[in-house]
Amino acid sequence: MTTALLNWRIxxxxxxxxxxxxxxxxxxxxxxxxxxxxxxFLELLPPWWQADADPTRALGADSLGRDVLSRLIHAxxxxxxxxxxxxxxxMLLGTALGLMAGYxxxxxxxxxxxxxxxxTSFPAxxxxxxxxxxxxxxxxxxxxxxxxxxxxxxxxxxxxxxxxQAEMEYIDAAVTGGLRRGAILFREVLPNILPLVIVLxxxxxSIAIIVEAVLSFVGxxxxxxxxxWGGMIAEGRQVIHQAWWVMAFPMGLILIAVLALNLLxxxxxxxxxxxxxx
Amino acid sequence: MNRSMxxxxxxxxxxxxxxVSVVVFVLVRVVPGNPIAMMLPPGATxxxxxxxxxxxxxxxxxxxxxxxxxxxxLTGAFGTSISLRQDVLELVLGRLPATLELALFATVLAxxxxxxxxxxxxxxxxxWPETLIDTINGFTLAVPDFIWALALILxxxxxxxxxxxxxxxxxxxxxxxxxxxxxxEALLTGRFTVLGDLLRHIIMPSIALALPLAAIITRVLKNSxxxxxxxxxxxxxxxxxxxxxxxxxxxxxxxxxIPALTLTGVQFTFLVGGTVLVEKIFSYPGIGNMAIDAVTxxxxxxxxxxxxxxxxxxxxxxxxxxxSYALLNPRLRS
Numbered sequence: 001m002t003t004a005l006l007n008w009r010i011x012x013x014x015x016x017x018x019x020x021x022x023x024x025x026x027x028x029x030x031x032x033x034x035x036x037x038x039x040x041f042l043e044l045l046p047p048w049w050q051a052d053a054d055p056t057r058a059l060g061a062d063s064l065g066r067d068v069l070s071r072l073i074h075a076x077x078x079x080x081x082x083x084x085x086x087x088x089x090x091m092l093l094g095t096a097l098g099l100m101a102g103y104x105x106x107x108x109x110x111x112x113x114x115x116x117x118x119x120t121s122f123p124a125x126x127x128x129x130x131x132x133x134x135x136x137x138x139x140x141x142x143x144x145x146x147x148x149x150x151x152x153x154x155x156x157x158x159x160x161x162x163x164x165q166a167e168m169e170y171i172d173a174a175v176t177g178g179l180r181r182g183a184i185l186f187r188e189v190l191p192n193i194l195p196l197v198i199v200l201x202x203x204x205x206s207i208a209i210i211v212e213a214v215l216s217f218v219g220x221x222x223x224x225x226x227x228x229w230g231g232m233i234a235e236g237r238q239v240i241h242q243a244w245w246v247m248a249f250p251m252g253l254i255l256i257a258v259l260a261l262n263l264l265x266x267x268x269x270x271x272x273x274x275x276x277x278x
Numbered sequence: 279m280n281r282s283m284x285x286x287x288x289x290x291x292x293x294x295x296x297x298v299s300v301v302v303f304v305l306v307r308v309v310p311g312n313p314i315a316m317m318l319p320p321g322a323t324x325x326x327x328x329x330x331x332x333x334x335x336x337x338x339x340x341x342x343x344x345x346x347x348x349x350x351x352l353t354g355a356f357g358t359s360i361s362l363r364q365d366v367l368e369l370v371l372g373r374l375p376a377t378l379e380l381a382l383f384a385t386v387l388a389x390x391x392x393x394x395x396x397x398x399x400x401x402x403x404x405x406w407p408e409t410l411i412d413t414i415n416g417f418t419l420a421v422p423d424f425i426w427a428l429a430l431i432l433x434x435x436x437x438x439x440x441x442x443x444x445x446x447x448x449x450x451x452x453x454x455x456x457x458x459x460x461x462x463e464a465l466l467t468g469r470f471t472v473l474g475d476l477l478r479h480i481i482m483p484s485i486a487l488a489l490p491l492a493a494i495i496t497r498v499l500k501n502s503x504x505x506x507x508x509x510x511x512x513x514x515x516x517x518x519x520x521x522x523x524x525x526x527x528x529x530x531x532x533x534x535x536i537p538a539l540t541l542t543g544v545q546f547t548f549l550v551g552g553t554v555l556v557e558k559i560f561s562y563p564g565i566g567n568m569a570i571d572a573v574t575x576x577x578x579x580x581x582x583x584x585x586x587x588x589x590x591x592x593x594x595x596x597x598x599x600x601x602s603y604a605l606l607n608p609r610l611r612s
Binding site: 118122123124125126129130132133206210213214217218219220233237240241244247248251254255258259262 | 555559570573
């Protein structure tokens, strides 16, 4: 690996993620037609390369005659919103608790670690479905559910890393230099674990996209008429023998988004780690 | 493993189960909506409501209510499902075998795939099969069971329609089963047509569940196998002239298996969690599919029963993992 901070993983992964973000941002301009517009004459229309396709519906239409391409483009919005907002909030909560547990030790550490153990012993998907059932559906519930469930992912790693950093000589130097605990934590420890946190954030964003898709697949995300990738998959599953493309396209997009984020995370890991970079 | 350790571990499960029961109980209290009002017919008076409240013990304090509820739960009385109008315990127990069969089948599949991939990788260390396996493994680690399930449906249900994409059994074939464990029962009673049909139904959902787990097993097993391969006893086996395959299979793998085995146990709970979604995608009649329907219908008694059922599964599995770890690790055995 070269010393360049930009390796091919970052370029490809980051490029795809940026493209998806742009699509989400400019969805109303990019979508050829209204994603909610129903046209029963176009019901289950095939994509462009098939014989009886309609040129205005490049990726075909679903069982209500809605344009698949426009719905895909608009559905990038909830996916990206959840990825960014839930990812960031999960990172903040998990990192804060991880730093506290790792640096303060004692009762605080025991308490937080115990909570992490209990949290992670329960499968996340099940927990998410239960939580959303409790707090009601909608994008904000999906975000709350992800944050409440997945903070442990950051907390565990940050705690372990903080413990490791606390042993380092530069911390001793800072203590000798008379820096207060809070200052040491934020000015010395945090910058050193930040690369790790950023790598975790990309992974968390891919998980958030999956969770959003899963919850909208089972009908627990945003209301069913506004398009989501998971909702489109659920609709496509019903008509899979007549129109496989209704399910295949959103599935492919989720796969691309998840792989791109993973690739970006891998690339960042090598780029930000001085040992691996060499 | 001595008896006191076993007993201690068993006793440790009780507070956990107690905690879950509290959560399940509180769950129903915080959900908006009055359960009594939902039971009464329209036109009921306030006096009717009060009578029903007393009848269900809802007039006492929250602690009293919990004690009543726990007493009923301990005798298996979880109430009646609102959407299905049947006894919750009966419903859950009726569906449970299907989920257990799916989860166990998937785990066996995951271990098989994981061990085979590891052995192939180690056999061809440094050559292209190892690189190929590593690449596939990296990809498999990133893709969740949800996507695998959908991809399998597209591949083997639509593009190459060779497998059924929903259900557990062809309804024309099997109705006369004594237990809920269809697969096991068909195997034991020698009904091979039925067995074949059951296998054709279970293979796709279980592969979807197995692949992510297989990837994790491969990664861990490969690392511990690489460590084992440089140990002295492997050197001795090499000096004796055993084949590479035999050294891996008979000597190194056994010692490398412990971390992977523990991991499989821990991951099994996640696999059970994964059944919720995979069952939904394949319309497989297990408790996971039922849980999603219960949540969609806001069927609180059923949700309560199902959460408790899942909790009991997870606690049992964690217990078994700890015990098997103690049995496998000689240092913990004494």
